Amino acid sequence: xxxxxxxxxxxxxxxxxxxxxxxxxxxxxxxxxxxxxxxxxxxxxxxxxxxxxxxxxxxxxxxxxxxxxxxxxxxxxxxxxxxxxxxxxxxxxxxxxxxxxxxxxxxxxxxxxxxxxxxxxxxxxxxxxxxxxxxxxxxxxxxxxxxxxxxxxxxxxxxxxxxxxxxxxxxxxxxxxxxxxxxxxxxxxxxxxxxxxxxxxxxxxxxxxxxxxxxxxxxxxxxxxxxxxxxxxxxxxxxxxxxxxxxxxxxxxxxxxxxxxxxxxxxxxxxxxxxxxxxxxxxxxxxxxxxxxxxxxxxxxxxxxxxxxxxxxxxxxxxxxxxxxxxxxxxxxxxxxxxxxxxxxxxxxxxxxxxxxxxxxxxxxxxxxxxxxxxxxxxxxxxxxxxxxxxxx
Numbered sequence: 499x500x501x502x503x504x505x506x507x508x509x510x511x512x513x514x515x516x517x518x519x520x521x522x523x524x525x526x527x528x529x530x531x532x533x534x535x536x537x538x539x540x541x542x543x544x545x546x547x548x549x550x551x552x553x554x555x556x557x558x559x560x561x562x563x564x565x566x567x568x569x570x571x572x573x574x575x576x577x578x579x580x581x582x583x584x585x586x587x588x589x590x591x592x593x594x595x596x597x598x599x600x601x602x603x604x605x606x607x608x609x610x611x612x613x614x615x616x617x618x619x620x621x622x623x624x625x626x627x628x629x630x631x632x633x634x635x636x637x638x639x640x641x642x643x644x645x646x647x648x649x650x651x652x653x654x655x656x657x658x659x660x661x662x663x664x665x666x667x668x669x670x671x672x673x674x675x676x677x678x679x680x681x682x683x684x685x686x687x688x689x690x691x692x693x694x695x696x697x698x699x700x701x702x703x704x705x706x707x708x709x710x711x712x713x714x715x716x717x718x719x720x721x722x723x724x725x726x727x728x729x730x731x732x733x734x735x736x737x738x739x740x741x742x743x744x745x746x747x748x749x750x751x752x753x754x755x756x757x758x759x760x761x762x763x764x765x766x767x768x769x770x771x772x773x774x775x776x777x778x779x780x781x782x783x784x785x786x787x788x789x790x791x792x793x794x795x796x797x798x799x800x801x802x803x804x805x806x807x808x809x810x811x812x813x814x815x816x817x818x819x820x821x822x823x824x825x826x827x828x829x830x831x832x833x834x835x836x837x838x839x840x841x842x843x844x845x846x847x848x849x850x851x852x853x854x855x856x857x858x859x860x861x862x863x864x865x866x867x868x869x870x871x872x873x874x875x876x877x878x879x880x881x882x883x884x885x886x887x888x889x890x891x
Contacts, residue, residue, distance in 0.1 A: 509629070516625075520618070535603065542599075546592070553588075557581060669702050723849055725766045727874055732770060732801050733758040736794055739774040743782065751787040754778070758794040761801045764874030769846045776839040777805040777866050785809025785863065800852075801870045808863040817856050843868075851875035 736758035785807035858864035
């Protein structure tokens with residue numbers, strides 16, 4: 499139902515527009531009808547005034563004629579009585595004409611109202627038919643989309659498992675080869691082999707980390723993110739992860755400046771390690787040769803972690819989408835990975851009841867801010883031990 503939110507909103511807008519148009523039409527019709535009736539009334543009133551003036555002139559002429567003829571008082575009284583009868587008849591005719599006119603007006607209003615109702619009924623009928631067709635098409639699209647998403651998640655999960663299966667024997671084989679080379683420490687062959695082994699181990703760890711990301715994202719997308727909630731010192735987590743990443747930072751000529759006092763909350767320790775590791779790894783990748791400042795602060799209710807780099811920065815139009823799956827602000831040609839790190843961070847942070855945001859300008863670096871409630875996520879129950887993805891070494 500959530501996926502139909504946009505069509506429902508568009509329908510509400512359509513209904514509102516239709517109501518507004520109908521109200522506007524009614525108002526314009528009412529104004530037009532009122533104007534027509536006022537015009538007709540003015541014409542009728544003018545005709546009556548002309549008739550009254552004509553009648554008055556005719557009576558004055560008849561009276562003058564009677565005067566010239568020397569009419570008797572009886573003749574004058576008879577003429578006066580005739581005028582009164584004529585006036586009464588005229589008034590009666592006017593009243594009958596007004597009643598008939600009002601009946602015709604009311605009949606015209608009813609006829610127009612019937613036409614409007616018929617037209618609106620036809621419009622509503624067509625609208626309902628179009629909506630029914632639209633709903634049916636939308637249901638087909640949503641069903642196809644759901645199938646596509648399910649197939650994609652199944653593929654990711656299967657592919658991740660299948661890719662991970664040969665890594666274990668490969669890693670074991672490299673370990674065996676390293677032990678054999680250690681038996682001949684002084685030979686040039688062993689020295690060359692050790693160099694190849696180190697390179698292969700790094701690639702195996704990198705591939706293992708990428709596969710772990712895919713597995714993690716597949717589980718998150720299917721709602722299978724599990725949390726083990728317990729008292730966790732976030733300061734210790736930050737310091738430990740930073741220590742683990744110092745060799746990589748030094749290789750990229752980055753200095754990790756860490757201030758992380760003890761801050762304890764009800765969280766998942768390994769999931770927090772994922773968040774911190776992804777943020778530090780992201781800063782190293784996009785700000786080589788620049789310092790990285792990691793700060794942890796706490797209030798009475800929240801912990802606030804910031805990771806600040808002085809790298810390439812992020813354009814404003816990319817700052818919201820970088821937290822989505824398979825999204826990145828730069829080309830994948832320059833930076834590897836699937837574009838899942840920040841999505842994983844956001845999913846974990848939100849599952850823990852917190853928020854993650856970024857402030858950045860192109861060429862002036864980025865600051866990622868994570869805020870977590872010390873009390874942990876609402877309505878969450880402490881979970882038993884659950885398998886967690888391993889972090890890259």
